[in-house]
Every structure is written in structure tokens, then in C-alpha cells.
Amino acid sequence: MSQFRDQLGIIGGGVMAEAILSRLLSQKICSPEQIQVSDISKERLEVLIGRYQIQGSTLNDAVASNAQVLVLAIKPQIFPKVADPLASSIPAGCLVLSILAGVTLGTLEAAFPGSPVIRVMPNTPATVGAGIAAIAAGNHANQTHLDLAHQLFSAVGQAVTVPESLMDAVTGLSGSGPAYVALVLEALTDGGVSVGLPRPIANQLALQTLLGTAKLVDETGLHPAQLKDQVTSPGGTTIAGVAALEQAGLRSALIKAVQAAYHRSCELGRG
DSSP, rough: SSSSSSSEEEOOSSSSHHHHHHHHHHTTTSGGEEEEOOSSSSHHHHHHHHHHHEEEEHHHHHTTTTTEEEEOOOOOOOHHHHHHHHHHSTTTOOOOOOEOOOOOHHHHHHTTTOEEEEEEEEOGGGGGGGGGEEEEOOHHHHHHHHHHHHHHHHTTTEEEOGGGGGGHHHHHIIIIIHHHHHHHHHHHHHHHEEEEEEOHHHHHHHHHHHHHHHHHHHHHHHHHHHHHHHHTTTTSSSHHHHHHHHHHHHHHHHHHHHHHHHHHHHHTTTT
């Protein structure tokens, strides 16, 4: 028995769309009969239909016309071309959820006048159910709409509500953050190799250290500085490593990475 009562339409059948629908199905939030997906590629639709037993169409308006909740998961560049036909197809009161980077609530509300609109910024760990999505509500979205958005996007990890003014900051941190963490993982693995570890062992050690540390902070509520202090004994190995990281400017580099991604997101949003 699904928890979600409405018909869900997804415009676009890419990686993030599949992540969302697969988790909604696996957690029994939706049933396959409740989900329709549109995509320009018949081959992609056949993959999704065969894999998840959902409904599919190459026609966006066919999917939109049956939806009480519509997720926009297309490339932001093609939004203007897709928006006009959709606007005349969606039913009155249909909740529009957009994961299109850089497409503002103002643009979305102008495209879908009177419709409740919510903008969502997920990140790539959503594909394994470990993502974080930031949610910003438009002028016509009420608490019920927000609760529904949280229900759907919590299926792919966690969800938080922010004002739209912080969406560029979200992009700089959690949107781009998986790339920063991947670089740290790669660097730790290379460090292990440099001191003699076989690469597969170095990668396993580095990966589990990152996963375990994140889980430890999450489950204990420890401040990262407290955890660092617990591991760092006087005159020991860890303080030597920490000193080397401080000398190389690791913390400053990560702060600057978030700031640079934030500023670039602002630029892209201005067109």
C-alpha cells in the first residue's frame, strides 16, 4: 500500500529522475501505477518502463495532464521550450516541483501562473538514497505542499527547507560538495599508495574512514573539532598530519571552494 495518494508525473527520465522514482518505489511511497515519466528518448523510456513497470510517454503534455504532482527533471537550457506546452496541460492545483539548477521561482511562477511551485536542489548521492535536498517554496505553495515535497525528497536522503535566497549557497556546499569529497577520497588513497599501501587497500581504508567518520559525527552529535581532538594525542602521529594539513591550507581551500561555487551559481542564475 503506497503512502502517496496522487498521480506523479516526471518530465525527463535522466539519472536524477530515475533516482527519485526508484527510491519512491522501493520505499513504497508510490506504486508503479502512480508514476508516469516522459522523455524524448524512446529507448530511455523502455529502460525505465522495463525496470520499474511505470508508465511512460514521449509526450510531455500526456504525462502532465494526468498529474497532481509534476517533477521537472529536464536540462535547464530547454526549460523555455518545454514550459509553454506544459502550462496549458497541467491540471488546476497541480504542484510543480523543479530540480532545474538556476531556474528561479519567479521564472517558474511566470511559466505556470497560479500553480503552487517548489524549487528543489538535490545532489548526486540521491542516486543511492543518501542525498540531501534543499527546498524553497513559491508564493502559492502552502504547508501541505511543503510537507509533500519533504515526503518525496526524503525518499532519496534528507530534505531541508531554505529561503530561495540561499539556493546559490546550497549549490556551493551540497550541490557541488560531492566533488570536493571525491577529491579528498582520491587524495587520501594516493597518500596511502605513496607510503606503500596497495591501491585497492588504500582506497578501502580511505573510503571507510570517510564513511565511518561521517556516521560517527551524525550519530553522536559531536562537533567535528571534538572528534579531531579525541583522535589527536600529544606528540603523536595525528597531530603531525593535522599540522601538515594546516600548513597546506586544507580548511581554507575547502571554504574557498564553496565560495567559488556559490559565486559561479550566482553568475549562472543571472544568465
